[in-house]
Amino acid sequence: MSGPSTYNPSTGIEKWLDERLPIIRLGYDSFVDFPTPRNLNYWWTFGGILAVFLMIQIITGIVLAMHYVAHEDYAFESVQRITRDVPFGWLIQSMHANGASFFFVAVYLHMFRGLYYGSYKAPREILWILGVVIYLLMMATGFMGYVLPWGQMSYWGAMVITNLVGALPFIGEAIREWLWGGFSVGQATLNRFFSLHYLLPFVIAAVVGLHIWALHVPGNGNPVGLEARKGKDNKKDTLPFHPYYTVKDGFAIIVYLMVFAVFVFFLPTVLGHADNYIEADPLVTPAHIVPEWYYLPFYAILRAITFDIGPIDAKLGGVLAMFGAIGILFVLPWLDTSKVRSMRYRPLTRWFFIFFVVAALGLGWCGAKNPDDFVMGIEGFKFLYLGQFLTFYYFAYFIVVLPVLGIIEKPKERPASIEAAVLGTDKA
Amino acid sequence: MKMTRIFAAAIAALGFAGTAAAFEGDQHTPHAHHWHHDGPFGTYDRQAVQRGYQIYQEVCASCHSMDLMRFRNLAQPGGPFEEEAFPNPNDNPIVMQIAASYTRVWDMDEVNEDGDPVERPGLPSDPFPAPFDNPQQARASNGGAYPPDLSLIVKARGHGENYIYALLTGYEEAPADSHLAPGQYYNPYFPGGAIAMAPPLADGIIEYADGTEASVEQMAEDVTTFLSWAGDPHMEKRKQMGVMVLIYLLIFAILVYLAYRQIWSNVKH
Numbered sequence: 001m002s003g004p005s006t007y008n009p010s011t012g013i014e015k016w017l018d019e020r021l022p023i024i025r026l027g028y029d030s031f032v033d034f035p036t037p038r039n040l041n042y043w044w045t046f047g048g049i050l051a052v053f054l055m056i057q058i059i060t061g062i063v064l065a066m067h068y069v070a071h072e073d074y075a076f077e078s079v080q081r082i083t084r085d086v087p088f089g090w091l092i093q094s095m096h097a098n099g100a101s102f103f104f105v106a107v108y109l110h111m112f113r114g115l116y117y118g119s120y121k122a123p124r125e126i127l128w129i130l131g132v133v134i135y136l137l138m139m140a141t142g143f144m145g146y147v148l149p150w151g152q153m154s155y156w157g158a159m160v161i162t163n164l165v166g167a168l169p170f171i172g173e174a175i176r177e178w179l180w181g182g183f184s185v186g187q188a189t190l191n192r193f194f195s196l197h198y199l200l201p202f203v204i205a206a207v208v209g210l211h212i213w214a215l216h217v218p219g220n221g222n223p224v225g226l227e228a229r230k231g232k233d234n235k236k237d238t239l240p241f242h243p244y245y246t247v248k249d250g251f252a253i254i255v256y257l258m259v260f261a262v263f264v265f266f267l268p269t270v271l272g273h274a275d276n277y278i279e280a281d282p283l284v285t286p287a288h289i290v291p292e293w294y295y296l297p298f299y300a301i302l303r304a305i306t307f308d309i310g311p312i313d314a315k316l317g318g319v320l321a322m323f324g325a326i327g328i329l330f331v332l333p334w335l336d337t338s339k340v341r342s343m344r345y346r347p348l349t350r351w352f353f354i355f356f357v358v359a360a361l362g363l364g365w366c367g368a369k370n371p372d373d374f375v376m377g378i379e380g381f382k383f384l385y386l387g388q389f390l391t392f393y394y395f396a397y398f399i400v401v402l403p404v405l406g407i408i409e410k411p412k413e414r415p416a417s418i419e420a421a422v423l424g425t426d427k428a
Numbered sequence: 429m430k431m432t433r434i435f436a437a438a439i440a441a442l443g444f445a446g447t448a449a450a451f452e453g454d455q456h457t458p459h460a461h462h463w464h465h466d467g468p469f470g471t472y473d474r475q476a477v478q479r480g481y482q483i484y485q486e487v488c489a490s491c492h493s494m495d496l497m498r499f500r501n502l503a504q505p506g507g508p509f510e511e512e513a514f515p516n517p518n519d520n521p522i523v524m525q526i527a528a529s530y531t532r533v534w535d536m537d538e539v540n541e542d543g544d545p546v547e548r549p550g551l552p553s554d555p556f557p558a559p560f561d562n563p564q565q566a567r568a569s570n571g572g573a574y575p576p577d578l579s580l581i582v583k584a585r586g587h588g589e590n591y592i593y594a595l596l597t598g599y600e601e602a603p604a605d606s607h608l609a610p611g612q613y614y615n616p617y618f619p620g621g622a623i624a625m626a627p628p629l630a631d632g633i634i635e636y637a638d639g640t641e642a643s644v645e646q647m648a649e650d651v652t653t654f655l656s657w658a659g660d661p662h663m664e665k666r667k668q669m670g671v672m673v674l675i676y677l678l679i680f681a682i683l684v685y686l687a688y689r690q691i692w693s694n695v696k697h
Contacts, residue, residue, distance in 0.1 A: 080580070244691060255681055269583060278584045
């Protein structure tokens with residue numbers, strides 16, 4: 001894709017195929033000979049890890065769908081039957097449920113890597129935006145998947161999230177009923193969520209294809225944030241993807257799978273919620289409704305807006321803030337005014353980034369707690385206030401810090417090339 | 429009316445009105461009890477699961493269903509009455525005998541020539557019989573409170589088996605300022621403290637088949653072990669396989685790491 005193809009069909013059948021459908025050439029140029037910066041660190045392995053987890057989720061999901069019954073009277077029991085009576089059903093179900101969490105861990109690390117090393121900057125804006133699209137699709141898929149076991153948290157989580165749509169002025173209620181397929185979360189909702197939960201992963205796979213396509217035009221970014229040089233110097237800055245990065249990614253994938261296996265086999269339920277082992281009951285509301293951990297930061301942002309802003313009431317304000325927190329990522333490439341990609345050379349912004357990571361984790365903590373409880377028992381310091389402060393910082397990072405610091409900050413001196421950085425003529 | 433309630437509850441749950449903590453005021457946190465099945469290599473204490481089943485059968489089953497259980501589960505690999513001589517749990521004589529001790533209409537679709545449902549002794553493939561026909565009947569017989577199904581009770585409660593054990597052994601004299609309705613009992617481990625279940629265990633209420641002394645603590649531990657097994661019957665197989673998978677992945681990781689070192693050995697990066 002980038003640069004001329006070096007594929008040389010050696011057998012008759014490869015030549016025959018290459019003149020008709022150059023699919024081997026595509027694979028060779030994309031995943032074998034593809035020139036990759038030689039200085040990628042382990043933060044760059046999460047793309048490969050994500051591809052593996054997308055496959056794990058799709059394969060285990062297809063098997064689960066063979067046994068699952070999308071009916072409000074049988075869904076809960078059918079999932080239990082899978083874990084009890086289907087051969088290795090306990091394994092498939094545990095891999096799928098925990099796989100979602102590990103998918104999200106990897107995507108968050110992948111996104112933080114992109115934020116730190118400026119992977120969203122020109123000429124990779126489309127690549128970044130496609131990534132945000134994938135992330136949004138993952139959120140939707142994960143949410144609908146969590147509804148399918150039809151436990152208490154499934155049901156009430158679905159109720160809370162779909163009710164958010166109802167906060168939209170004028171059309172909200174109509175859209176909500178349209179989503180439900182009725183006047184409450186019920187059979188129609190469950191059935192359509194199952195259908196969409198089966199569909200969206202394939203949409204994700206398609207957008208991942210575009211994401212990789214957009215990646216292979218400019219090639220990978222890298223920790224020093226310099227483009228690999230073109231022409232004859234290209235070889236000095238890059239290595240062929242295979243075997244150098246297949247083996248490095250492969251090692252990282254196996255290590256990640258080991259952590260995954262610890263959860264699948266020894267801690268299969270710790271990432272879930274006890275209430276989801278109680279069948280959905282529309283008449284009994286759980287004491288605390290909390291979403292899956294990977295939505296908690298956004299849940300905290302939703303709950304942070306407790307005041308009306310002009311004509312916007314608190315509930316709508318919270319919904320707008322929550323969606324805005326993801327929406328702002330779409331325009332990030334144009335908010336960051338700095339030409340320097342890597343935070344390694346941005347001494348001041350680097351600290352703001354580190355605090356951004358802390359803020360994101362802190363928001364997750366707030367999302368898990370009751371907003372009226374006190375942080376670490378400090379009298380008067382409610383989780384609500386912490387959540388509001390961190391929400392403020394979350395948005396300020398994008399709207400104030402990145403635009404302003406890009407202009408006033410004096411970046412550190414950067415090496416002349418990737419080769420120079422690797423050879424240590426400049427500390428990278 | 430119902431809709432209004434659901435909306436109100438959902439909005440409250442959003443945190444715009446904090447309803448949640450009201451219940452949790454002085455609820456005691458269960459202590460961590462030692463369980464034979466704790467840890468990455470822990471297995472169920474088979475004798476305790478057998479005794480626990482006896483408690484369930486003779487005490488709990490009069491109010492609590494276990495809808496997800498079949499008699500054959502008792503004889504499947506990892507179950508309390510598993511026997512190597514009977515790889516098909518449906519052939520296990522102990523379980524056949526237990527199932528056959530219940531005679532009832534098992535399935536409204538099993539009918540005689542006249543189309544009337546038939547009674548017959550149970551088979552290993554039949555479910556544990558439920559004490560009540562429907563939730564309304566269960567409530568009517570229990571002063572309005574619904575005895576929850578116990579199939580998943582250990583997984584469905586925070587603190588799992590420690591909570592169940594603490595609840596069964598934690599009944600106390602009600603403090604003076606508590607307001608217990610008639611038919612309620614004081615148990616500080618239960619949310620709110622007022623529970624409709626009378627203390628189910630008392631020393632010596634049953635006679636164990638294996639001669640173990642039936643103290644409250646012993647019975648609570650046994651029945652909790654049984655309920656843990658019932659909620660997670662493949663735990664032993666899961667842990668065994670996990671150990672093998674981790675060993676496999678570890679060796680794989682070492683080999684790939686060595687390959688990585690080899691391939692990158694003469695490349696500056």
